[in-house]
Amino acid sequence: MSQSTSNRRVTAADIARSLGISRATVGFVLNETPGQTISEATRSRVLDEAKRLGYRPHIAARALASGRTRIVLLVLPDWPLDFNLRRNIEEASLALDEAGYALITYTPHPTGLSRPLWETLQPDVVMSMAAFAPGVAESIRASGVTRLIPDPEMPVADEYSEDGPVLQLQHLFDLGHRSIAFAGSADPRVADLVELRRQRAGEAAESLGLPPLRFADIELTDASAAAAIHDWRSSGVTAVAAYNDDVAASLVGAALRAGISVPRELSVVGHDDTPLASMFEPRLSTIHMNTVGLGRYLAALALSAVEERPVPSAGPELQLAVVPRDSSAPAPL
Amino acid sequence: MSQSTSNRRVTAADIARSLGISRATVGFVLNETPGQTISEATRSRVLDEAKRLGYRPHIAARALASGRTRIVLLVLPDWPLDFNLRRNIEEASLALDEAGYALITYTPHPTGLSRPLWETLQPDVVMSMAAFAPGVAESIRASGVTRLIPDPEMPVADEYSEDGPVLQLQHLFDLGHRSIAFAGSADPRVADLVELRRQRAGEAAESLGLPPLRFADIELTDASAAAAIHDWRSSGVTAVAAYNDDVAASLVGAALRAGISVPRELSVVGHDDTPLASMFEPRLSTIHMNTVGLGRYLAALALSAVEERPVPSAGPELQLAVVPRDSSAPAPL
DNA sequence: TTGGGGAACTAGCGCGCGCAAGTCCCGCGA
DNA sequence: TCGCGGGACTTGCGCGCGCTAGTTCCCCAA
Known part of the structure; x- marks a missing residue:
């Protein structure tokens, strides 16, 4: 044997x-x-x-003879992946397996001191779930990889519409809140996404006939949450839509410490439905995301780049839902 | 160019x-x-x-000619890595880079449906931070990889002494608690570590002259935390050492919902100092770990397995410290 | 003057595999 | 009977590199 x-x-x-x-x-x-x-x-x-x-x-021999390593490199952001995403990665991994490709996940080190894996592995495809950061695409190209997904040369319309903030606003509106703030994150790594969600929240507020949203960027480790809350409270804000659950937790914690009751005096809605949201006390209302078929879609995309396969027509379906828990309640009178 | x-x-x-x-x-x-x-x-x-x-x-050609892929595969557990660990991985990555090796991190998919990367990559070394799960070492060997770290054939004395629980007990003891419980996790993936920490906690209790610890395994998603607390309270327990911060948060949440004041009536200490611990309300007292030099050590270990290099003599230094926050306080009278 | 030895190279095999181009033979239609 | 179309193989090159076993030349000691 x-x-x-x-x-x-x-x-x-x-x-x-x-x-x-x-x-x-x-x-x-x-x-x-x-x-x-x-x-x-x-x-x-x-x-x-x-x-x-x-x-x-012998994979090296095969790679040498055939001219392809049969490796697909998936570049991941350096924040913890939620369960849904991990399942999608496994799904992609499985689909690529069947086609004889290996999926390798890779989180570039923030310092950028070590050689990126696309140089050392010479994968057939390098893909990412979001656009490549500036300079990264060039670095990948320079290492000899020609197939990038998404390809910066041919920018597609953004795959997903960020509708989570819309649901947050709608939820708070339905509870009677009329003076709402948006809390972003001060983490520069997610600045783009924060800005995107903030904009969508702003649009939602406008279409609901609400006044422009107040907003602030929260730093998880300092007193910025307390400051923002103090600021907002003094101008009549009764509810906050947070960029994600971490920010929401930070806000709720700061509010409780300031003697403000959540949700009675202040409602907070998070985003992403991370484990934290259900473990926190009070449990956080949040937005649950489920991207059905994302994994298969990614795999099909990679295979279409590397073999004679059609580009997948239907993208993954994005399912969003409000998860009402104990951090949001009807607006105080 | x-x-x-x-x-x-x-x-x-x-x-x-x-x-x-x-x-x-x-x-x-x-x-x-x-x-x-x-x-x-x-x-x-x-x-x-x-x-x-x-x-x-051309790495494939080089691998074919030299007979080695110059790939080191690091198998990671499927829970989120804390910052300290991530920094250590980067450190290892850097050290291996310099020696011309690539470090690839890999989290096997829990379902085990997709082919493990050690089969598809044929790395020179497969290493793990803990012992390989049963069957995994065999699977790696069967794929032709001969260098495993740690090698199940030659079991070394456990690298680290799990002294976190000792600190937890000491901390609670210093606060005057004499009736203490240990809360494990029901997650089977971490059963070994839970058991190890529980034992260490038990030993610490004994050497402090305390009665044997009560304990229970907590499931994060159900009512087991509430049940355990109810049980413990009725037998006079005033403090709990938790396997990790998630379990601690779960316990604190359950206590608050049951109308038990934390830390006034019940003290809880977590373990690992995850972001959750500082975001929770009340902020969780916990144990901070810092493994200085772990990355360099891992890299040296890998290189010694694959080249004519000496096995590193000094292991990494494990620094542990209690982080007292708001979930632990002096025992009630 | 000779020859030993080392510095500075070259010739070329072999790693294991994919695949293009051939070879052989058998059956079947005209 | 001949030819011809395939079915069922075989021969062998080339992928790019590491590295062993040379080869050449020159310097210096005997």
Whole structure:
């Protein structure tokens, strides 16, 4: 089963020799090379012998001969991935597996001191869930990788409409709140997304006939939450839509410490439905996201870039829902 | 600078041809092959020409010829990594970079449906921060990787003494608590670590002259926290050492919902000092861990397995400290 | 003057595989 | 009977690199 008596690795040539046939035939069988006709008898003999000897193709040799590493590198942001995203990555991994590709996830180190993996791995495709940060696409190209997803050269319309903030506003509006603030994050890594969500929240407020939103960026580790709350309270704000659950938790904590009751005096809605949201006390109302089929979509995208496959037509479906918990309640009179 | 006019990739042979020297010489220069003497003039000509042509070694070819992929696979647990650990991984990545190896982090998918990366990447070394789960080491071996760290065949004394629970107990003891419970996690993925910490807590209690600890395993998503607290309270427990911050948060939340004041009536200490601990309200007292030099140590370990390098003598230094916050206070009278 | 030795190179094999181009033979239609 | 179309293979090159086993030349000691 496993390795033979010698500790040399088993090669396709070993199978051929042991069966008294040519190496090419073995290769054709193992790769199911299209356009080659192999008798069923030979086919099964090869397969059996391969299993018996414990044959395992040498990926470096294959990569050298075929000119492709069959590696797809997925660049991930450096914040913790939520469960939904992780499941989608597994889904992508599975789909690529079936096509003979390996998905490797990679979070570039913030300091940028170590060599990026796209240089050392020479993957066939480098993909990312968001646009590549400035300079990154160039770095990838310079390392010889030609297939980037999304390709900065041909910018597609943004895949997702950020509708979470709209749901936050609607939820608070339905509870009777009319003076609402938006709390962003001061973390520069997520500045773009914060700005996007803030804008969507602003639009939602306008279409609900509310006055322009007040807003502030919250730093999780300092007193900025307390300051923002003090500021907002003094101008009559009764509810806050937060950029994410961490910010929401920070706000609620600051409010409680300031003696402000949540949700009776102040409602707060988070975003992303992280584990934190359900563990916090009071449990945080938030927005749950579920991107059904994202993984399969990513895999199909990668395969279409690297083989003769069609670009997937239908993108993943984004499901959003308000999760009402204990941090939001009807507006005080 | 970058690729030449043709879009064929630049090879070492191109450099040789363009310089009118042999491929071998080029190889010797680029690899600084020991035992080869190359004139300084030739050396710099090769280096210059390589840069001019934008030469980039073909890793698959190199792997094929040398018989090693120069890949180190680091298997990570599937829970979010804290900042300290991430920094250590970067440190390891950097050290391996310098030695010409690439560090790839990998979190096996819980379902186990997709092919593990050690099969598809054929790394030189597979390492893990904890012992390999049952069956995993066998799977790695079966894929042809011979260098595992830690090697299950030669079990070393456990690298780290789990002293966090000792600090938790000491902290609570210092605050006057004499009836203390330990809260584990019902998550089977961390069962071993839970058990280890529970034992250490038990030993600490004994050496402090306390009665045996009561304990329960908490499920984050259900009512087990409330049940445990109710149980403990009725038998006079005034403080809880929790396996980690998530469990601590769960307990504090349940206590507050049950009308039990934290920390006045019940003290809770977490473990790991995750962001959650500082964001929670009340902010959680916890144990902060800092493993100085872990990254360099891991890198040295990997290199010693794969090259003629000495096994690092000194392991990383583990720094532990109690972070007293608002979830622990002097015992009620 | 000779020859030993080392500095500075070159020739070329082999790593394991994919695949293009050939070879052989058998069956079948004219 | 001949030819011809494929089915079922085989031969062998080339991918790019590491590295062993040379080869050449020159310097210096005997």
